[in-house]
Amino acid sequence: MSVVATYRSGVREHGFGAIGTLTRYYAARAVGLITGPGRECPLCDATVREFLPFVELRYGFVRNRAACPSCGALERHRAYARFYRDFIPANFMLPIDILHASAEESLGRVLGRFARRYDLTDYESPPPGHIHLDICEPHLPPASYDLIVLNHVLMCVADDRRAVRALSTLLRPGGMILAGEGILRGERTASQREAGYGGRYNQYGDADIATRFAPMETEVIDVSADLAPSERARFGIADHETLFVIRPPRG
Numbered sequence: 001m002s003v004v005a006t007y008r009s010g011v012r013e014h015g016f017g018a019i020g021t022l023t024r025y026y027a028a029r030a031v032g033l034i035t036g037p038g039r040e041c042p043l044c045d046a047t048v049r050e051f052l053p054f055v056e057l058r059y060g061f062v063r064n065r066a067a068c069p070s071c072g073a074l075e076r077h078r079a080y081a082r083f084y085r086d087f088i089p090a091n092f093m094l095p096i097d098i099l100h101a102s103a104e105e106s107l108g109r110v111l112g113r114f115a116r117r118y119d120l121t122d123y124e125s126p127p128p129g130h131i132h133l134d135i136c137e138p139h140l141p142p143a144s145y146d147l148i149v150l151n152h153v154l155m156c157v158a159d160d161r162r163a164v165r166a167l168s169t170l171l172r173p174g175g176m177i178l179a180g181e182g183i184l185r186g187e188r189t190a191s192q193r194e195a196g197y198g199g200r201y202n203q204y205g206d207a208d209i210a211t212r213f214a215p216m217e218t219e220v221i222d223v224s225a226d227l228a229p230s231e232r233a234r235f236g237i238a239d240h241e242t243l244f245v246i247r248p249p250r251g
């Protein structure tokens with residue numbers, strides 16, 4: 001879409017506030033192209049001067065240095081990808097059957113390599129090749145996957161405990177759920193009845209997350225913790241990117 005068409009559709013869908021937001025977006029993009037230090041995407045190996053800003057017109061929000069222009073991966077996807085590459089071969093006998101809910105296309109490059117069967121799902125409008133799936137009522141055969149991946153999904157589900165209970169029935173013995181979610185340190189999880197910013201119902205806190213999905217156990221992993229500052233800068237990964245490993249209690 002041309003710049004003019006982008007402004008037109010932005011105003012049409014989000015009002016005149018979109019003009020300011022889009023102007024900030026294009027300004028940040030231009031500055032990045034001139035002053036960017038050089039980045040590398042660990043998902044698609046693209047090298048770029050700077051990642052593109054991420055914009056949410058509905059909220060008037062622009063975040064700089066976010067998206068890979070080649071594969072679309074955001075900061076968290078780049079961090080998750082590096083984690084998957086080490087964690088999955090270390091925890092499974094490959095290949096495995098993977099269910100990727102609300103699948104991010106960029107992560108398919110990594111996950112697909114480990115998979116015998118790699119099923120992609122979407123809740124609202126599944127693109128071609130995706131299964132239409134409500135994770136709270138997944139009409140799929142029990143014990144049919146080794147790994148279920150879903151990122152920034154549980155926080156947007158009003159009854160996230162029910163979703164995890166339902167998804168856990170799809171796991172085979174030894175299986176687990178990897179859920180990328182942000183978490184507040186030293187706080188309890190706060191849930192609200194109405195969806196807030198970005199459709200969020202839940203803001204997770206590490207004070208109660210270990211037992212939130214009981215009887216499943218939840219472990220929080222900071223997937224960017226082992227990165228050197230130079231790697232964080234090169235891959236454009238934030239200081240903290242967290243992911244929950246949810247699995248049945250190990251006896």
Ligand SMILES: [Zn+2]
Pocket residue numbers: 041042043044045046068069070071072073
């Ligand atoms: Zn990329």
